[in-house]
Amino acid sequence: MMTKNNIKDFIIDFFKESKIKEENGVLIISEVRKEVEDFLGKKSPYKLVFDINSHDKIKDSELIMQGSYFLLALRGFLLDKGNASIQKIVITPEIKDIKIGNYNITGIEQTNISYIAEFNFLTLFQYLNEKKQELNKIFIKGKEVVELDLNNFTVKNGVKEEIKEVDLLNEYNSSKKILLGSVNKEINSIKKYLKTKLSKEIERVKNHYFKQFKEKDEEVERCEEKIKLLKGKLKHTYYERDIMILKRLIRESESRLENLKKRTYKERLLAEEQFHINDEIEKHSLSVKGNLINATLYYYPLFTLNVLDKGKSKKIIYDPILKKIV
Numbered sequence: 001m002m003t004k005n006n007i008k009d010f011i012i013d014f015f016k017e018s019k020i021k022e023e024n025g026v027l028i029i030s031e032v033r034k035e036v037e038d039f040l041g042k043k044s045p046y047k048l049v050f051d052i053n054s055h056d057k058i059k060d061s062e063l064i065m066q067g068s069y070f071l072l073a074l075r076g077f078l079l080d081k082g083n084a085s086i087q088k089i090v091i092t093p094e095i096k097d098i099k100i101g102n103y104n105i106t107g108i109e110q111t112n113i114s115y116i117a118e119f120n121f122l123t124l125f126q127y128l129n130e131k132k133q134e135l136n137k138i139f140i141k142g143k144e145v146v147e148l149d150l151n152n153f154t155v156k157n158g159v160k161e162e163i164k165e166v167d168l169l170n171e172y173n174s175s176k177k178i179l180l181g182s183v184n185k186e187i188n189s190i191k192k193y194l195k196t197k198l199s200k201e202i203e204r205v206k207n208h209y210f211k212q213f214k215e216k217d218e219e220v221e222r223c224e225e226k227i228k229l230l231k232g233k234l235k236h237t238y239y240e241r242d243i244m245i246l247k248r249l250i251r252e253s254e255s256r257l258e259n260l261k262k263r264t265y266k267e268r269l270l271a272e273e274q275f276h277i278n279d280e281i282e283k284h285s286l287s288v289k290g291n292l293i294n295a296t297l298y299y300y301p302l303f304t305l306n307v308l309d310k311g312k313s314k315k316i317i318y319d320p321i322l323k324k325i326v
Contacts, residue, residue, distance in 0.1 A: 010135055014074050040073050086158030089300035091320045107306035113163055116141045117171040118296040123183050126287040136179055143174040163299050190286055198284040202277055209273040223257045
């Protein structure tokens, strides 16, 4: 389940292209895209609060908590409309800020453009009567995960004309594999819990039908004993009326004994037992659904450095985000 901090991060990330400010624990979102306003059915600014007391005090505020309409609407928008947005990381490094081995850097110029993709996945785990959600943010370059703190950079809306056509399919496929590794920890934890609970429920079902089989066997014995007693009593009965009653009781008991001994009765119990075991297995299954809720392409400049290496001049390409030669 998403915590209050997770929810707040999710909202800030969703409205990153809008104007956001926080006052006394209230998030105020303004200058929201018309497409989002239309989907939510309400014009910005939005006053978002995270506890019921603030909601009661602040007029026209939206209460943000697990299951609230506003939060569900944001997720619905992302699931329906989620596309890759483009952001530009503005970097203007100075020679003194770059440390590359023992090179003596004599010059620097922008040379090319590089990219990092960000994928946000919302994973839903559903089992028994429980629902858990997990939000995963993955920054990836090629097939490698990148640790990227955007607070350390100036980021602004990108211009499509500044970049070439970029195919993020490889990055997307790589991010899904990374996501799987992350959610597998949660999956294994839930499966372990479900396995323990399922074992107890199957044991309960088997114990119930064991008693049913035992009761059936005991009833056969009781019925056979009753027939034996009735027949013994019949031998010592002389009145016609009592003889007729005893013969009728013997016929009824023999008929019941025949039904009890029929194989179909045991087969029915076995079928019922298997049905309830299968039902418990179904109840204790885990459903995992993952959705890409949005993707962002960050582009930034690479730089050509003029360096002296053992007295010889040469050029190297420097990645300012990865802080290494490429």
